[in-house]
Amino acid sequence: MNSGYHALAGVQAILRERQLDALIVSQPENRRYLSGYTAPDHGIQESSGFLLIPQDGEPWLLTDSRFTLQAEAEAIGYHLHVYRRGLLEALEHLLPQLDVQSIGFEADYFLFSTHARLLGLAEKLGFRLEAISNLVEDLRVVKTTDELELIRQSTQLNERVFTHVYSQISLGQTERELARLIENTMLDFGADRPSFDTIAAFGENAAKPHAVPSERRLKAGETVLVDMGLVLNGYCSDMSRTFVLGEPDAIFLERLRLVRAAQQAAISTIRAGVTGAAVDQVARDVLREGGYGEAFGHGLGHGVGLAVHEAPRLSPHAHTPLAAGMVVTVEPGLYLADWGGIRLENMVIVTEEGSELLNQDTTFLDL
Amino acid sequence: MNSGYHALAGVQAILRERQLDALIVSQPENRRYLSGYTAPDHGIQESSGFLLIPQDGEPWLLTDSRFTLQAEAEAIGYHLHVYRRGLLEALEHLLPQLDVQSIGFEADYFLFSTHARLLGLAEKLGFRLEAISNLVEDLRVVKTTDELELIRQSTQLNERVFTHVYSQISLGQTERELARLIENTMLDFGADRPSFDTIAAFGENAAKPHAVPSERRLKAGETVLVDMGLVLNGYCSDMSRTFVLGEPDAIFLERLRLVRAAQQAAISTIRAGVTGAAVDQVARDVLREGGYGEAFGHGLGHGVGLAVHEAPRLSPHAHTPLAAGMVVTVEPGLYLADWGGIRLENMVIVTEEGSELLNQDTTFLDL
Structure with missing residues (x-):
């Protein structure tokens, strides 16, 4: 196909x-x-x-x-x-x-x-x-019906891999071990390959948006940030999850709720005709009003297809209107050098009236 | 370093x-x-x-x-x-x-x-x-003493990975499973990453010098061709082994002996001052005299360092003399479309008087 x-x-x-x-x-x-x-x-x-x-x-x-x-x-x-x-x-x-x-x-x-x-x-x-x-x-940039179906399948497999791995995360695991577990599960489940180097970052390491998995071991109560994607039949997926093994503290929950609110506000803005800059601004406003305007340094999202990063962008510089059939990530985050970071990333298809969410709509937490 | x-x-x-x-x-x-x-x-x-x-x-x-x-x-x-x-x-x-x-x-x-x-x-x-x-x-192209030591370590780790995997190869395994076992063992043993996509080819698939691992399952008596390399502290290794699980037949042994003879003749020619073309010719002559001149289509070898393919080449077109401190692969092979293939690849350091073999000098068979 x-x-x-x-x-x-x-x-x-x-x-x-x-x-x-x-x-x-x-x-x-x-x-x-x-x-x-x-x-x-x-x-x-x-x-x-x-x-x-x-x-x-x-x-x-x-x-x-x-x-x-x-x-x-x-x-x-x-x-x-x-x-x-x-x-x-x-x-x-x-x-x-x-x-x-x-x-x-x-x-x-x-x-x-x-x-x-x-x-x-x-x-x-x-x-x-x-x-x-x-x-x-x-x-x-604008995907065909066949391509959208392949991207759906890629995203669904990525979710299945995460669900499988989530049940196997344990204290004492290193970031590298978790990243390898994710990539091996992708291959076990039939992916062509990872669509980019998997990120698994614990605690303060999550403050780096492009953290490289290290030998750091997971401790109770620490943030776990996972950014993962796979290629299936040539088409990419990309998602980020941030959670805590055990009991999250109040500050984590507050910040996670804020990032989640920014993501939901941005997604509800997406439809054909709106610019990437406008969608980006909505998420940025929510984070700024929550007191974390400086903590969100990167663009809100990017197109996904045969490449994991492609047009269009959701960013302050993206002035071309979105069109139905585009596929974008929506990935607000906040990053604080001495504390760590949170990023939530889902993929959506742009439609005439709004968008179709490709990921499972859950944060694994009762927010 | x-x-x-x-x-x-x-x-x-x-x-x-x-x-x-x-x-x-x-x-x-x-x-x-x-x-x-x-x-x-x-x-x-x-x-x-x-x-x-x-x-x-x-x-x-x-x-x-x-x-x-x-x-x-x-x-x-x-x-x-x-x-x-x-x-x-x-x-x-x-x-x-x-x-x-x-x-x-x-x-x-x-x-x-x-x-x-x-x-x-x-x-x-x-x-x-x-x-x-x-x-x-x-x-x-000419490596320092420190670089040669890093390449030695990379090659030794590659050999350790192969030895470990060799004991786990079994009938019914697929080419993809074997390639993944090799790459996972590399990471388990501390490699940075594979230096190229691992080749594992069974039976007729070994006739393709750049075979991509498939879902083909290993049967008794079939050729197994493995081409594998890793990166350790930035420096690459690269080796190929061809063997049979169980009893090899006479034709396989005859052809393996010929490739081995071509490799040994080529290695014994290597020293500073000799051209890559001259070394290539020695291996090519052995294969031609054995009746397989047409079955060896690629160059005899390439330099290895920070890149897994770099200068110098051992090929009919390589007219620059080798120098002490260069590192090259020596990888004669023969490829027959309906039968399969054999490739034996070792790495050597060029010295003033000859060469230093970096790999273990074994074919796992009593030849």
Whole structure:
């Protein structure tokens, strides 16, 4: 199941509009989105392949012999070109057949050195190069019905993993042990892989929004902050939970209630037509009025799809209106250096009238 | 422990020679090598920071607030600049203070779009930009005594993991289960992480040099090909083993002996002054004379250090002489589509007189 067929037509329409004869797609999620070919890159210097999308006619997938079988099985409707020495060799072979005068490349996922070599080929074969930004990314922002279903399944599996792990958290466990338990459970339950490095932070460590799990052991009454996501059939999930094993103290409960109130106020604001900045402001206002305006330093949320961080953003700088079919996280938090932190993160689908909550609506506490 | 102090002087000497006032280091292993700062990148679009190395004077580490504490603790001798919006903002702030007229950047790990923005800044502030390739990589090729010790430790831990896992391999296990057992054991034994996605391939699946572990279950008498490596204190290891659970048949033993002979012949050729191509040729000749010339399609080996694949290569195209202190894999193999494959991979240190074998010298079989 992939969304590539109508998306390919969308790309070709934009190429016609911009008078470009072809587009080279190098960004791994864009490549998968358009072709269904699932191989990831191991870093930009170890590409698993490129798409060459002509304005008219059938598209090409260019890759090396390690991926031939996978490419044939997955990239339905694509011609396959197997190269030995990489993109430049493949283009030198293919472009003369395709009568291409102008070609776009993805400037935000294209190495300077690759471009320099491509420029040499452009001079030799007589075509024009154009740097392109966010062409495919913009198409990915609004999800299809099929994609929404895959994101629902990814989120539900992520919840199942958390529920399973929650019953196994115990005093004395280290942050690293908890993070590994979560990631192993994801794989046991059938996830492709974690969608990012799992965060498990105890006590004061939860004050760092991007805490790296350490050898710190869990003590009674301490905050446990978990931020976890998985990939299932290519689609990502992302959620954060903050809780206490045993009896939470009054200050924790007060702060958790505040973050929860900020999250609920923000979610109730979401609908098609509202900007990400407006949604962010609602959560920020609740936290400021509660006395924690300075303690919330990051943006409220981000889009989720084939990438775990993608457009749109919910942040003070996000002035484009949301649209139905977008998927975003809503993750207010507060972080206090000597105390710790709280973050609650759920995912929602933006709809015309409001939003659809993808996560279970619980904090595991009687608030 | 890092090799950054003398390496920094080496970079500055090259900058003087090339008449460059400064170098921007973006490649993660180069960044770690020079500064001791260990944060990895999660893809080129999520950089954990940049070094700015002036030709004279003290170097800078530029990063964002997520990494402030880590950068202060690790990058000894570096000034720290914390940016909010990335490299360009930081350079706009710092370069005017440093009186820089010319600046190099790492063309093989620098996005086209970042370069385009940097060009704008160069015009505004009046400096010249120069694309640089392999400046720091070339320094990394010959390891220091400290680095060799770290690589020894990484290789020894990798061997310990394999020995532990070897006793737990059983019929009915899937390739994915075996690969996960290996990676979990690495983490249990204290590795930072796997140095690449572990390969576990059974039977015909071993015919693919880059096989991805599947749900195929191990049957008696089948080939098991394992290719595994870990990172310990930043330094990588990499080894391949091919064996059979139970009684190997005569054809397997014959082919394994041949690959083993190719490996031993190649290793006995290695010493400072010999080219990677010459070493590759020795292994290739043994396989060809044994009737499997066509079955060995990849290069014989690669350098290992902070990166699991780095210079030098052992391949038909590697015409630079090896030098003492280089570390390379020696990994001949044979791959037959309907049968399966064999690969034996050990790591060695190149010395003036020959080489030092880093792995245990065993195939688990009486050959």
